[in-house]
Amino acid sequence: MTDQTSTSGLILEDVTLVHGDGEEDVRALDAISLTVEPGELVAVVGPSGSGKSSLLAVAGALTAPTSGRVSVAGVDLAALDRRRLTRLRRDHIGFVFQSANLIPALTALDQVRLPLTFADTGRPRDPASLLDEVGMSHRANKRPHQLSGGERQRVGIARALVTNPQLLLVDEPTAALDRQRSQEIVGLLARETHTRGVATVMVTHDHAVLHHCDRVLEMTDGRLADHTPTAGVDS
C-alpha cells in the first residue's frame, strides 16, 4: 500500500482477517488499526472467539491478513516471502506462549540459548545473564518438568527476549498461574518492555494484571476499542 517509512514496533493499518471460504465467513479481525511504540506494553482483552489470537497471528507474521497493512520493525510484511517471514520472526519477533511451551529435552539455560542456534542473529543478549534477569539463574540446569508454571513462564520470557526482538507477542501468559505469580510475571514483562524498548502486545483474560500495562484494548467481534482504565483504579 503506502511506502512511507515506518517507525519500528508494530503498525496495523485497516487489517481484516476473514476465515473460511465463501458461505460461512468469519471476520476474525475487522478493519483494525493499531500502532504499538517501542517501550509500550499493550494489553488486549475480550471474550472468547473475539479475535485476540488472530491479532497475534497476524502481527507475528504467522498468518497473512485478508486485507490491510502490517509492519513489524519497519518492514512491510506483504513484501516478504515465506523464507523472509521466517527470518523476520527469528530476528525481530519474540513469542511468549500460553503454557510457555518449553522444549522438554532442554535445561532452562539451553531453552534461552536455543533461538541463537537458528542463525547468527544481530545483537543477541547473553543467555546466562538474561536468565539471571528473570530470576531463574538458580534453576539454570533444570528441565521444564522440574520447574513450576511460573518458573516456566519466566524461562519462556527470557527465551523470547534473547534475540533482542523489536516486537514481543504474549498469549495469555498467566492462564496457568495463581494471583501472586501472575503479578510477578506481568510485572517482569512490563519491566523488560520498558527497559529494553520493545513493543509488546499481551493477550489476557486476567483483569488483575492490567495495571501493569500502558494501554488496554478491548476486542469484540474482531473490532478493537480503547479501554485503558484511569490510573490507580486497579488493585
Next chain:
Amino acid sequence: MFLALRELRFARGRFALMGAVVALIAILMVLLSGLSEGLVNDGVSGLKKMPATSFAFQENVSKDAAFSRSLVGAGAVESWKHQPGVADATPFGNALANATTNGGVDIDLALFGVEPGSWLAPRATNGSSVVDEGTVLLSSTAKKAGVELGDVLTVAPAGNTLKVVGFLDGQHTFGHVDVGYVPLRTWQEVRAGVRPGEAVQSRVYEEFTAVAVRAAAGADLDLAAGDTAAGTTSLTLKQSFGASPGFTAETSTLNLIQGFLYAISALVVGAFFTVITIHRRQEVAVLRAMGASTGSLLRDSLAQSLILLLLATGLGVGAGVLLGAALTGTSMPFHLDPQPIAVASAALIALGMVGAATAVLRITRVDPLTALGGNR
C-alpha cells in the same frame, strides 16, 4: 544439531530401544552374510579359484544342471582356441563321486578332470601337480575329513583307484563336497565306469564336460559368436556358479531373507520416527513460530536419525562379527567377508534413513500457528 543431540541424550531410553532393534537386525545381517558367503564357498569355491573366463557346454544344455548333463568333444576345444580374444582353451571334466580311503574313510568328491600340464591344472602345496594317471590332488578341506597324503581312494561304483599325491591351498569345494583334480584320461575312465584292467572303448577318451576358455588379457570375449562357431552353449565363470548343485536355491533363499530384513528395518525405523515426530508436533510448531527454518529442522532430525543408525549398526556389526568368529571353523558353512558386510551395513543405514526421512518430512506439514492458543 544443538537440539538433536540434546534430545538424543534426554530421551536416551527411547532411542536406545530403537537402537537395540536396529543393532539386532545388524547382527542378523552379519550372520546371514557369513552363512551366505559360507554356502557360496561350499558351493563354488572350487570353480571360483579356476583361472578360466568361461565354460563352453554342450549346445542347449539346461543351465542349472550344465556340469552334470553336458558332454562336448575335442572339436569344440579346437574351435574355441581360434576365437578372437581367446588366449587358450582346454578340456574340463566335472563329475561327482563317492570314494573310500584305504583307511576306511568315506568321502564325497567332485572330480575335476584336466589335461596334465595345461593352464587349468593346479599345483599342490607340496609342489606336485596333475600328471600321472591314477593320482589326485585334493582340496585342503579333505584333510578334515580324515584323508592323508599317500592314501589310496577307491571310487564307486567301478572301483577305480586314485592315489592322493598332494593337497591344494585353501578350500576348493563344489556342490558342498571336496574337489579332487585328476588327469583328464583318469576322469574319463571314472565317469565311464571302466573297471581297472578292463578294455576301454576309444569313445570314452573323446568326451568331457566342457571347454574351459581363458580370455587374453584385456580382451572381451564374444561368447555368442564362439558358441555359433563351436556348436556350444557358454556360461561365464560366474554364471556357471548357478549350475552348481543347489547353489541358486540356497543363494536366492538367503537373498530373500536379507531383502526382508532391509524392508523390516526401514519400516521399523520409519514407524519409530513417525511416532517421535507426531509426539513433537507442538514443539515443532513452537520452533517454527520462533523462526527456525524448515530446512534446519529437517537437517537436525535427519542428523539425529543418522547418528542413531550409525551407532546401532556399528554396535550390531561388531557383535555380529564376534558371534560369527565363534561360528567360523565349526561344521557350519560360515565365512565372514568384510566387503558384503560393509555393503549390507551401508544398505541398512541407507534404508533406515529412507524410513526416517519419510517420517521426518511430517515436520513440513506442521503449522506454526498451532503454537498459539495452547490447544489448537
